[in-house]
Amino acid sequence: MTKLREPGSEHAAIVETLALLTVEEAARATGKSASHLRACGDPDDDRHRLSFSDAVRLVEACAATGKGAPLLAYIRLRAMIATPPWDDVARERPEIIASVLTAVETTGHASATLRRALDDDRLSPAEIRDLKARALALRGDADRIIASLDACDQDKVAEAADLRIVRLQNENAALRRRLDEKRASARKRKG
Numbered sequence: 001m002t003k004l005r006e007p008g009s010e011h012a013a014i015v016e017t018l019a020l021l022t023v024e025e026a027a028r029a030t031g032k033s034a035s036h037l038r039a040c041g042d043p044d045d046d047r048h049r050l051s052f053s054d055a056v057r058l059v060e061a062c063a064a065t066g067k068g069a070p071l072l073a074y075i076r077l078r079a080m081i082a083t084p085p086w087d088d089v090a091r092e093r094p095e096i097i098a099s100v101l102t103a104v105e106t107t108g109h110a111s112a113t114l115r116r117a118l119d120d121d122r123l124s125p126a127e128i129r130d131l132k133a134r135a136l137a138l139r140g141d142a143d144r145i146i147a148s149l150d151a152c153d154q155d156k157v158a159e160a161a162d163l164r165i166v167r168l169q170n171e172n173a174a175l176r177r178r179l180d181e182k183r184a185s186a187r188k189r190k191g
Contacts, residue, residue: 013074014041014050017058020067029061030054117175122182134171 018026018041023034030037032054039048050058055071062069077100081087089096117123117131 009043010050010074011041011043013070016070017062020065020070021058021061025061026058029057117179120179120182122186127178131175134175 014037018037021029023037026032026037027034036048037050039045040050042048055075059069059072062071081089123131
């Protein structure tokens with residue numbers, strides 16, 4: 001049975017990291033055993049803790065894949081919510097924090113997909129312009145989240161983060177489909 005982890009917790013960030021990298025890749029990056037790393041992601045295990053050095057190594061390994069870095073998002077968010085007025089929000093409305101975390105993680109996935117798409121030399125100038133326009137729209141979403149954070153408007157933060165998550169997930173799926181279609185078309189032409 002899958003153990004539930006609190007959204008936005010260090011344990012959730014560790015488990016998401018192990019899903020992105022695979023436990024074996026994470027073990028290679030840190031020099032720690034797979035069982036130790038899994039235990040670090042267990043909220044009921046107080047004996048196993050991920051060291052700061054190992055967290056940095058995992059962030060670097062995630063960054064190298066271009067898939068996002070859940071531990072980095074967790075650390076950044078923890079730093080943000082440790083300062084007033086967001087420390088109260090974290091206690092009173094943790095769903096806002098979870099939405100922001102998910103928006104940050106999803107942004108990483110969409111950014112990686114956009115970079116891969118823009119590096120594809122088979123794209124036409126029109127397709128490149130379209131991708132750049134999509135990237136600007138996503139940036140606008142991020143700007144709204146940042147503005148609502150700066151204004152300390154909890155409801156606007158939640159609304160902007162949730163909107164961004166949906167938009168990013170849709171964009172990421174559409175870009176992946178488009179890349180897959182391009183690759184399939186190129187294979188047909190070769191074969």
